[in-house]
Amino acid sequence: xxxxxxxxxxxxxxxxxxxxxxxxxxxxxxxxxxxxxxxxxxxxxxxxxxxxxxxxxxxxxxxxxxxxxxxxxxxxxxxxxxxxxxxxxxxxxxxxxxxxxxxxxxxxxxxxxxxxxxxxxxxxxxxxxxxxxxxxxxxxxxxxxxxxxxxxxxxxxxxxxxxxxxxx
Numbered sequence: 051x052x053x054x055x056x057x058x059x060x061x062x063x064x065x066x067x068x069x070x071x072x073x074x075x076x077x078x079x080x081x082x083x084x085x086x087x088x089x090x091x092x093x094x095x096x097x098x099x100x101x102x103x104x105x106x107x108x109x110x111x112x113x114x115x116x117x118x119x120x121x122x123x124x125x126x127x128x129x130x131x132x133x134x135x136x137x138x139x140x141x142x143x144x145x146x147x148x149x150x151x152x153x154x155x156x157x158x159x160x161x162x163x164x165x166x167x168x169x170x171x172x173x174x175x176x177x178x179x180x181x182x183x184x185x186x187x188x189x190x191x192x193x194x195x196x197x198x199x200x201x202x203x204x205x206x207x208x209x210x211x212x213x214x215x216x217x218x
Contacts, residue, residue: 054094054095054113055113055116055117055120057094058084058094058110058113058114058117059117061083061084061087061092061094061133061137062080062083062084062114064134064137064138064141065083065087065137065140065141065144066141066144067079067080067083067144069114069117069118070118071114071115071118075160075162076162077111077114078103078162078165078166079161079162079165080110080114081103081105081106081107081110081111081169082104082105082162082165082166082168082169083144083165084096084107084110085098085105085107085169085172085173086140086143086144086165086168086169086172086212087136087137087140089172089176089212090136090137090139090140090210090211090212091133091136092133092136092137096109096110096113097109098173100173100178103166103170104166104169104170104173104193105169105170105172105173105177139210139211140210143168143206143207143209143210144161144164144165144168145161145164146159146160146161146164147164147202147206159196159199163195163196166193166196167193167196167199167200167203168203168206168207170189170192170193170196171185171189171200171203171204171207172203172207172212172213174188174189175204175207175213176212176213182204185200186200
């Protein structure tokens, strides 16, 4: 298995994300999990642009399709401790918030939707450097179903260390 595919498989495995290309939902989870992992400082080398479902990397798409065909190969390597620690910090934020969290009552988000919301909000705020209001307008236009939970994403990203705390 090539080094970049091995690294991709290790990172996805560490995040409990299967290399599974069978559905749009599965592919969306891989795209958003890798985007967020890179933002946590795990250098996989994928370039992301804004697309219909938020941050998207064509190179990553090529690689996870290739990795899916090689998924039977045993992996006997482990991630460096520093990267494992970064992923451990990120991992709790990849799952949907508890039922006690203030998710919009009108929304029934899947894990893929939650990751799309997190990655999209991060991309707009950190990459495009939009204010909260401008990012919210963009989300209202591009992702009206996810937009009601933008503030929850903002908080989760801050808690994960992916967005800076507001300045007083």
